[in-house]
Amino acid sequence: MTQPHRQQEFSWLEGLSICLAMIGVQLSSEVMNQWGTYFYSPSAGVGRTIYVTVGLVGYIFIIGTTWDAFTGPLIGMWSDRTQTRRGRFAWFAPAGRRRPFIFWGSLLMVGTSIAFWFPPVAQTSFLNFLYGTLLLCLHWTVFGLALTPLNALGPEIARSEQARVRIGIWTAVGLIIGLAVAAALPGKLIVLLDPARVADTYSAVGYRRLAVLLALVSFALFQFPVWLVKERYDSEAVPSEQLPGFSGIFDAFRNRLFIIYTITFLLFNVGFLAVQRVLPYWVELSLNGDEGMVTELLLPFIIMAIIAIGSVSLLARVLHKKWVMAIALLIITTGLPSIYVIGVSPLSIDMKQLLAKIVFGYCGIGQGFMYAMLTPMLGEIIDYDETRSGQRREALYNGLSGLVWKAAMGGSILLATQSMNLFGNAPGKVLGVLLVGPAAGFFGLLGLLAIVRYPVLHIVPDENKETGVP
Numbered sequence: 001m002t003q004p005h006r007q008q009e010f011s012w013l014e015g016l017s018i019c020l021a022m023i024g025v026q027l028s029s030e031v032m033n034q035w036g037t038y039f040y041s042p043s044a045g046v047g048r049t050i051y052v053t054v055g056l057v058g059y060i061f062i063i064g065t066t067w068d069a070f071t072g073p074l075i076g077m078w079s080d081r082t083q084t085r086r087g088r089f090a091w092f093a094p095a096g097r098r099r100p101f102i103f104w105g106s107l108l109m110v111g112t113s114i115a116f117w118f119p120p121v122a123q124t125s126f127l128n129f130l131y132g133t134l135l136l137c138l139h140w141t142v143f144g145l146a147l148t149p150l151n152a153l154g155p156e157i158a159r160s161e162q163a164r165v166r167i168g169i170w171t172a173v174g175l176i177i178g179l180a181v182a183a184a185l186p187g188k189l190i191v192l193l194d195p196a197r198v199a200d201t202y203s204a205v206g207y208r209r210l211a212v213l214l215a216l217v218s219f220a221l222f223q224f225p226v227w228l229v230k231e232r233y234d235s236e237a238v239p240s241e242q243l244p245g246f247s248g249i250f251d252a253f254r255n256r257l258f259i260i261y262t263i264t265f266l267l268f269n270v271g272f273l274a275v276q277r278v279l280p281y282w283v284e285l286s287l288n289g290d291e292g293m294v295t296e297l298l299l300p301f302i303i304m305a306i307i308a309i310g311s312v313s314l315l316a317r318v319l320h321k322k323w324v325m326a327i328a329l330l331i332i333t334t335g336l337p338s339i340y341v342i343g344v345s346p347l348s349i350d351m352k353q354l355l356a357k358i359v360f361g362y363c364g365i366g367q368g369f370m371y372a373m374l375t376p377m378l379g380e381i382i383d384y385d386e387t388r389s390g391q392r393r394e395a396l397y398n399g400l401s402g403l404v405w406k407a408a409m410g411g412s413i414l415l416a417t418q419s420m421n422l423f424g425n426a427p428g429k430v431l432g433v434l435l436v437g438p439a440a441g442f443f444g445l446l447g448l449l450a451i452v453r454y455p456v457l458h459i460v461p462d463e464n465k466e467t468g469v470p
Contacts (some may be wrong), residue, residue, distance in 0.1 A: 025147060036132075054417060072400070098156075103222075264448075266408050269412065275416075277417070299357075301303055338359045342356055389392045420433060
C-alpha cells in the first residue's frame with residue numbers, strides 16, 4: 001500500500017547533500033578497490049613489500065565482496081522495516097529508516113578504512129592474508145550499513161521521471177568527483193606522503209597517511225544527508241503486515257526489469273572492474289610510470305565524465321533511459337581492449353602515455369552517462385515493483401543491486417589476479433596484465449546485449465499504475 005499523500009520532490013539542498021555523500025562513498029570504497037590489491041601484492045621485482053602472493057591476494061577481495069554481497073540485502077530489509085519514529089536506543093542519531101544507518105555506518109568506517117592498511121607482518125605471510133580478509137569483511141559490512149540506505153534516499157525523495165533524472169545527475173556528479181579524489185588523486189598523494197620516496201625506495205607510510213585523511217573526510221561528507229535530507233516515508237501510516245519482508249527478495253527476482261538490470265551490470269562490471277584492478281600494474285609495466293601516472297591517466301577520464309553528465313539531461317529527453325545506458329556501455333566496452341593494444345604496440349613510451357590518456361577520456365564519456373542513469377533506472381524498477389506488490393522497497397532493491405555489483409567485483413578480482421598469476425605481472429612478463437583488456441571487452445559486449453532487452457515502460461508511481469507495454 002503506497003503512502004496516501006503525494007510525495008514532495010526534493011530541494012536543491014537535499015540534492016547537494018546526496019551529491020556530497022556520494023563523494024564519501026567513493027572515498028570509502030574506490031581507494032580499496034583501486035589500490036588494495038596492489039598494496040598487498042605489488043609488482044614483483046621492483047623493490048616493494050609483498051604482503052600476500054599474487055595467487056592468493058585476490059581471495060582477500062573475493063571473500064570480502066562475497067560477504068558484502070549477502071549482507072547488503074539483509075541491511076536493505078532491515079532499513080525498509082525500521083520504524084521512522086525515534087527508538088529508545090537512537091542516542092544522538094536522527095530518526096528515520098535511512099539516516100540512522102548512514103550515521104552509524106559512516107562512523108564505524110573510520111576505523112576499518114584505516115586499519116586495513118596495517119597488515120601485521122612486513123613481508124609475505126599468510127597472517128597478512130587472514131588479517132586483510134577480516135578487515136575487508138568488517139569494512140564492507142559497515143560500508144553497506146551506510147550505503148544501502150543512502151542509495152534508497154534517491155528514489156524515495158524523487159518520484160517523477162524528471163526528478164529522477166535530476167537526482168541521478170546530483171548522484172553522478174558526486175560519484176565522478178569522488179572518483180577523481182579516490183582513484184586519481186591518491187596516486188600523487190601516496191608519493192608525496194611517503195618519506196621513503198626521497199631515497200627512491202618504497203614504504204607503506206604514504207598509503208597509511210592517505211587512509212587516515214580520506215577516512216575523516218569521508219565521515220564528514222556522509223553527515224550531510226544525515227542532517228539535511230528530510231525522509232518522506234512515515235511507517236506509522238502503513239499497517240505492520242504491509243511492511244516489506246523477506247518475500248521481497250523473491251518478488252525482486254520475478255521482476256523482469258530487475259532481472260535484465262542484474263544480468264547487464266553483472267556481466268559488464270566483471271570486465272570493467274577487472275581493468276580497474278590491473279591499472280596500477282599496467283601503468284608500471286607498460287607505461288613506465290608509478291602511482292602518480294595513474295592520476296595523470298584518470299584526469300581526462302574525470303573531465304570528460306563531468307562534461308557528459310552536463311549533457312545527459314538533454315539526451316534523456318529524446319532517448320529512453322535504456323538507450324542512454326546502452327550508449328554508455330558501448331563507449332566503455334569499445335575502450336577497454338586498448339589495455340592490450342597499447343601495451344603490445346611498438347610505439348614510444350611518450351606516445352603510449354598520450355594514447356592512454358585519449359582512451360581514458362573517451363571512456364569517461366560513457367562513465368558519466370552511466371552514473372547519471374543508475375538512479376532513474378533503479379527508481380523505475382522500484383516503481384514497477386510497487387505496482388505489483390503495493391510496497392515501497394527502495395533499500396531492498398538497492399541492497400540487491402549491491403549484491404549484483406559485489407558479485408561482479410568478485411568475478412573481476414578473480415579475472416584480474418588469476419590472469420596475472422597464470423601469465424605474469426612482472427617486467428618482461430606482462431601478458432597477464434594485458435589480457436585483461438580483451439577479456440573486459442568481451443564481458444562488456446555481453447552486458448550491452450542484455451541492456452537492449454530492457455523494456456520501455458511508463459510508470460506513474462503516485463497513481464500506482466502502469467501505462468505502456470514492454
